[in-house]
Amino acid sequence: MICDMCGRENGIYRTIVESAQLNLCKDCSRFGRVTGTIRQQAAEKGIRQEEEQKKEVLEIVAEDFAEKIKRKREQLGLTQKDFAKKINEKESMVHKMETGSFTPPLNLARRLEKLLNLKLIESHEETHQKAKASLGSFTIGDFIKIKK
Numbered sequence: 826m827i828c829d830m831c832g833r834e835n836g837i838y839r840t841i842v843e844s845a846q847l848n849l850c851k852d853c854s855r856f857g858r859v860t861g862t863i864r865q866q867a868a869e870k871g872i873r874q875e876e877e878q879k880k881e882v883l884e885i886v887a888e889d890f891a892e893k894i895k896r897k898r899e900q901l902g903l904t905q906k907d908f909a910k911k912i913n914e915k916e917s918m919v920h921k922m923e924t925g926s927f928t929p930p931l932n933l934a935r936r937l938e939k940l941l942n943l944k945l946i947e948s949h950e951e952t953h954q955k956a957k958a959s960l961g962s963f964t965i966g967d968f969i970k971i972k973k
């Protein structure tokens with residue numbers, strides 16, 4: 826923001842000078858009637874918040890983890906028992922994962938990724954913009970109903 830009168834970059838005051846609205850620095854604002862200050866901070870803060878939103882990444886275990894684990898075990902030619910030993914888990918756990926009745930928590934999924942050279946975790950970027958878009962399913966009609 827630059828002062829409309831002297832061109833200096835300073836704290837800017839929205840000022841009425843002879844019925845014209847100007848953005849002036851503190852010194853020049855003395856010549857008119859100050860109606861408000863312009864805060865550049867607010868805009869900067871807005872940008873920072875947007876960046877934070879973009880960083881929000883959600884990690885989830887892939888939906889087809891059961892199939893991936895089973896396929897990998899079969900590729901390795903291992904029984905569920907031997908496979909369980911390899912990943913240092915119980916045989917019953919391997920069975921449950923392969924049937925999809927047990928979803929491995931992220932830390933286990935990460936370990937399996939490393940041990941088996943598998944891709945089990947999917948990253949989803951969550952932004953507030955996307956959240957807003959999901960509200961797009963509301964039609965104008967819905968909105969009118971709510972207002973009533």
Ligand SMILES: [Zn+2]
Pocket residue numbers: 828829830831832833849850851852853854
């Ligand atoms: Zn000035």
